[in-house]
Amino acid sequence: MTKLYDKSLVELHDLLVSKEITATDLTRATFDRIKETEPTVDAFITLNEAKALDLAKALDLKGISESNVLAGIPIGIKDNIVTKDLLTTAASKMLYNFTPIYDATVMDKVYQADMIPVGKLNMDEFAMGGSSETSYFKLTKNAWDQTKVPGGSSGGSAAAVAAGQIPLSLGTDTGGSIRQPAAFNGIVGMKPTYGRVSRYGLIAFSSSLDQIGPLTRSVQDNAFALNAISGYDEKDGTSAGRSVPDFTAKLTGEMKGMRIALPKEYLGEGIQPEIKEAILKAAETFRQLGATVEEVSLPHSKYGVAVYYIIASSEASTNLQRFDGIRFGYRSEDVQTLEDVYIKSRSEGFGTEVKRRIMLGSFSLSSGFYDAYFKKAGQVRTLIKQDFDQVFQDFDLIIGPSAPNVAYGIGENINDPLAMYLSDLLTIPVNLAGLPGMSIPAGFSEGLPIGLQIIGKHFDEQTMYQAAYAFEQATDFHTKKPVILGGGK
Structure with a gap:
């Protein structure tokens, strides 16, 4: 059988429809590929082999719909999205034994599209990192270089796709957690507009920032995936009642007349020179395709990291109160009193970074500091959003780097929280403003991928895909593969 792990969704769909392969064949081949590469990549926390094969066999009996490109396609799920009867840990000791009794809304949509969930993907604990x-x-590990990090928090979701373990995965993005790992692994990652995809069944980190989105190896694959998971959900109070267009409809390569903004702040201090050069080349590519690219300013974006860590940590400290050692999850055995249950279970169940953010958030919300920190952060968040609104009065899209650096060494920044936080400075403002943002491959530095970030207007993912597809067709970055996927050294 041909190498199925290297094919696009459309190619796999054609093989399934023509009956050259069955959904069962594809699912078995996927688990073979995972078992072959998992010792190198370590992307999965839990595999779902028995149920996945049952779903595939049932689909083969029903038949693959020619109109549904996603039918029979294996998909990996980030482990903070709850899955009925399948271990869901958020990569935390606190939830080491948590098996949910219901599915997240995105899982309902995965099943409605006849996709095959093959397992739960590794991540930073509670998406914090x-x-x-x-x-x-x-x-x-990073799919391109196993001495490098895969990015986070959706590192497992990105590395598994880049290594060819799966053609498609779901991640979550609170401050760049889809786009940065997509950039680090040389794939396509989309953070949709806040409210575009239901958050019901997502283990909350920061409720006003979190959003679920797809990671794939091509722009077209990504658009098909977003089609499937988008839509209004009455179970999610933040879900937007907007119609869902066909995100593949504008994948024409046409760019004439499009106006693109390039913020000077996104190419300033702290951006690696090779990344700056790649983004400027990308701007030139868009010009050659018929778009106008002009420099603009987003003056308040420099406050994004400070605002984000106050708001996100404050919301996290509230959301994580439910993990108390009483109802589910980890409970310390060395307890004498009820207070011991709370203190020891949380002290032992949460990792260092999660504790750090709970403390930061609790401080920001505490009496006497609320006005100085949380309220002030909310006011500056509004200014950041207004900067974007101003630019989008004259431009269709904004471009810039997805991250200020390429993937760094494992262990290099883990003991330097400030360096880790600052690496999200280019992605955070998008979440604060509730905008859609995506990362696509745009070059290499030191043999590692560089990501181009494309930012759109609220609910205008279609135009983002249009520009991303045109860029992808005009360049060959997306065709480059890591060694683990058959690429050259």
Whole structure:
């Protein structure tokens, strides 16, 4: 059988429809590929082999719909998205034994699209981190260089796709956690507009920032995936009642007349020279395709990291109160009193980074500091959003780097929280403003991928995909593969 792990969704769909392969064949081949590469990549926390094969066999009996490109396609799920009867840990000791009794809304949509969930992917604990090194269970490696981090918090979701373990995965993005690992692993990652995809069944980190999105190896694959998981959900109070367009409809390569903004702040201090050069080349590519690219300013974006860590940590300290050793999850055995249950269970169940953010958030919300920190952060968040609104009055899209650096060494920044936090400075403002943002491959530095970030107007993912597809067709970065996927050294 041909190498199925290297094919696009459309190619796999054609093989399934023509009956050259069955969904069962594809699912078995996927688990073979995972078992072959998992010792190198370490992307999965839990595999779902028995149920996946049952789903595939049932689908083969039903038949693959020619109109549904996603039918029979294996998909990996980030381990903070709850899955009925399948271990869901958020990569934390606190949830080491948590098996949910219901599915997240995105899982309902995965099943409605006849996709085959093959397992749960590693991540930073409770999505708090930028390298996937805070996971309680394992250390995921970058698909391109196993001495480098895969990014985070959706590091498992990105590395598994880049290594060819799966063609598609779901991640979550609170401050860049889809786009940064997508950039580090040379794939496509989309953080949709806040409210585009239901958060019901997502283990909350920061409720006003979190968003679920797809990671794939091509722009077209990504658009198909977003089609499937988008839509209004009455179970999610933040879900937007907007119609879902066909995100593949504008994948024409046409760019004439499009106006693109390039913020000077996104190419300033702290950006690696090779990344700056790659983004400027990308701007030139867009010009050659018929778009206008002009420099603009987003003056308040420099406050994004400070604002984000106050708001996100404050919301996290509230959301994580439920993990108390009483109802589910980890409970310390060395307890004498009820107070012991709370203190010891949380002290032993949470990792260092999670504790750090709970403390920071509790401080920001505490009496006497609320106005100075949390309220002030909310006011500056509004200014950041207004900067974007101003630019989008004259431009269709904003571009810039996805991250200020390429993937760094495992262990390099884990003991320097400030360096880790600052690596999200280019992605955070997008979440604060509730905008859609995506990362696509745009070059290499030191043999490691560089990501181009494309930012769109609220609910205008279609135009982002249009520009991303045109860029992808005009360049060959997306065709380059890591050694683990058959690429050259």
